[in-house]
Amino acid sequence: MRILHTSDWHLGRTLHGVDLVEHQAAYLDHLVELTRSEGVAAVVVSGDVYDRAIPPVEAVTLLSQTVERLSEHAQVVITPGNHDSAVRLGFGADVLRSGIHVRARVADVGRPVELVDPHGGPPVLVYALPYLDPDVARTALRDDAPEPLGRSHEAVMGAAMRRVRADLALRTSAAGRPVRSVVMAHAFVVGGEASESERDIRVGGVDSVPAGVFAGVDYVALGHLHGPQRVAFPAGTVGRYSGSPLAYSFSEMRHTKSTVVVELADPADGRAPGGVGEPELHLAPVPRRLSEVVGPLADLLGAAGEAHRDDWVRLVVTDRARPREMNVQLKELFPHALVMQHRPEAREPRQSVSLTVTAASDPVDVATGFVEHVTGDEPSSAEISVLRTAFERAAAAERSA
Template structure:
């Protein structure tokens, strides 16, 4: 079986005010072409299809059209991420055309999509592949539903709820494996889609923080027993070390959504699954690059001269280092670099000056708030103050989940 793994489309997102929907549509055209040309049996989309819970109409239309086009060539399995509204994304799942499967409910996590067509990749054959789709699991929302005893909720952590969901999946897989052995048919292989921050992954600045109770990581060992784990959430393509026989990969996002991603090569992941699991190495299929994202630093005279020539067509972060801020700085930079997204003046630091650190969405909000309290009061937050900050943050997160 040949599988194409992608995630974190973030349809409807902008980059410093630039609407990216046209470029996201170009990536999806590319994805349809890869699915057709590579003989893909199933496309796996591991969450964050949309950028927010209530996406713009144009993003909804683009997703609808894309799922229809992909389904002409392959089975499609889609799970929800922390940016998606699971209810809105999953609405009408039962009415979807054959071949399109939305997995947005915890109750469906241990109900696989069974792939049975003959494998077209190396080592294929008629071995069935079971695809289990885990939606993003918010501990505050699902720790009772996933507990064996609802009166005793699971620990308030991503590791606890993901582990409980995986126990259900392994239980279903064991039943199906035993039935196959009794019938003398090939043992099924198992693939999981999961939207989570797995321990060992390298984050970017553009992923939304998902800490609950100060905990966001899921140990890779939670996924033991699976053949392939198609991960979503982190925007850089990367492989994560796990249990023997289990391959864990992030496909990454199709476009760069922050300057922290400028050195990432965006891609989707093509794998073959045979009778003994994943066959050979994964192939990373490079995504189209609508416009390079880059940064350039220097004095204004340098940037307006030869040093800036290679960056004229890029989405750009420009840092001007003149000792004094040049007059009409922004206007002069925009004439030279029409696609500049960020223009900042940073003169050489004086000896002993305190370095300023940018605060991004990847930072723990509680750490940022605590640093602010310390900056204002010259003392770390007391235990009572830290508790009040945590309660306020989690109240806001709960309101966001209900939106």
Template sequence: MRILHTSDWHLGRTLHGVDLFDHHRAFLDHLVELVREREVDVVVVAGDVYDRAVPAVPVVSLLSEALGRLSDLATVVVTPGNHDSAVRLGFAAELLRPGLHILASIDRLAEPVVVDDDAGPVAFYGLPYLDPDTVRARLAPRDELGGEAEALARSHEAVMGAALDRVRADLTSRPGTRSVVVAHAFVQGGAASESERDIRVGGVDLVPSAVFAGVDYVALGHLHGAQKVGSGHPTIRYSGSPLAFSFGERGHVKSSALVDLDASGEVTVELIPTPVPRRLAEVRGDLAELLDGRYDEVHDAWLRVIVTDPVHPEQLFARVVERFPHALAVIHEPTGVVVAHERRAVTPEADPIEVAADFVDYATGGAATEAEIAVLRSAYESARATEASA
């Protein structure tokens, strides 16, 4: 069976204020042609289809059109990620056209979409993003009498492990069936980039790869770099995002994973590069160096420009953009200036709790206590939950 694994489309996202709508449309056109040309049987989309829980109307129309075109050619299985609203994405899932499946229900995650080929059935299990605070009671196993059980531990490992226990229990009733799990999580060993949204709960966001034992292929979403994690069986892969969403991804080769699953459950993977609308690059130097022509080769790229003059040059942004019309970020990092030891940059990948604890240290003259860190973590997770439900 031939499977096309993709994820993290983030429809509706911008890059430093640049609307990526047309670039997303070009990617989806590419995806449809790829499915047609390579005779794909099943397309799986492992979460973060949208960039926000309530997407704009044109973005919804773009997704609707794309899923319609894809499902004319292959079976399509979609699961929600942490950016999507599972309720909104899964609305009317039972009324969708044949061949299009949006698997957004926590209570039905052990009910697979079964697709047959010449070698027999393949069961596709869709695991929507599992927020521990939301699902740890619902996924807790029942006691021997079928009564309410104690909630699972407050961790991604606990809820993902419970979900896979349900998947394996269903698989035992399907002898000879090959299996694919479509999930959205941060699996241990994966390399993150600066554009993924933080999903830490209790300070932990990792899921061990061992929880996926017993299946043949794990199609992951969440991390934006295409990569394999774990070793041996099963094959566990991130397809990565189709577009770069931060300058930290400028070295990524964006792709989709073309997966061939043979009769024995063995997997071979071919990475198919996706269209690059405009490459990302970074240049660094004093303003004279930046403007003297040595960086002509990146003139047409989206740029992050780091200017190192000791004194902030006059009309810095205007002069840089006149030379590099696609510069998206212009940053002044002076060299030869003494910087106070306690100062450090707060980057997108910084742990928000560590940043807040640093402020407590700065404001009070002493390190944050464990109790203070617990309060900071609780406040941060509450704010993140409110944002996600907006």
């Protein structure tokens, strides 16, 4: 059975003020076509479907239309991430049309979505875990324990996986043969590489879950980290992050965005029970390249910037003094520039001088010291003259008030 794994759509997100809904829609069109062309039996979306708890109307409409289109070709299983509102995403889950499953309740973590194999093999059990906030889930998952679980991601994910393994053992025993299993989880698993785009989920100073927590299942479909990457799990378990379909910060500009298609073998075909084939990565459509160019303004306006004129680009100008009309000149050649910064190259460190400011201090001396601290250079005589004139006018206005 072929399963498509995706996550972290962040519908409704912008990139430095650029509305991404058109590009997100293009990715979802690609996803529907990939589901059809690759003979995918199920699409699993591992959290952060929306970018915020109360998404814009356009994002809600886009999700609704996409899920309906996907369900024409495959089963669809969706869980909320730490950006989503589980209540809002899960609203109406019990009355959705057949083939669409939204699992948003912590109480359901041990109850799988059972996927029927269109080729007649045993079913695939998908345990769809919503994002488990330790402050909430430590009580909901404590079972008969007198006290809540420990306040950590490891504690609540461990409890959820104990429920998963218990249910899986019962179903395997009842079936009298091995069954195949997938766990969807939105978490930071040890060994994953983060970017600047993920919202911090640290609790008590710790934000990660050991990979060993997921032992005993065939495939772990992870969400949360935006870089597509494989994670080392215990023997017999394969898993990875699908990553986000678009870059949502400049820290992601070197990511190769993709969607995962994985095949779970029929245990009866001679391979290891629940054997997972090598995940296939299908490149996601890139609306516009994300890049950064650093150097003196003349270089950026010349050869160094030539290959990046059509990119979403961060331009960092390193001239010692800020060039006049810097932004105007850059915007003329880089119409899609998202960030323009003046960041002078590091200079030789100066000896730090501590200046005590009192009511008797000359305000021009104080301002001169501040300029030197910020820029690394003493202000010119012309700049000092401007500062002195400004303070004298301020003092005169205060006296006449």
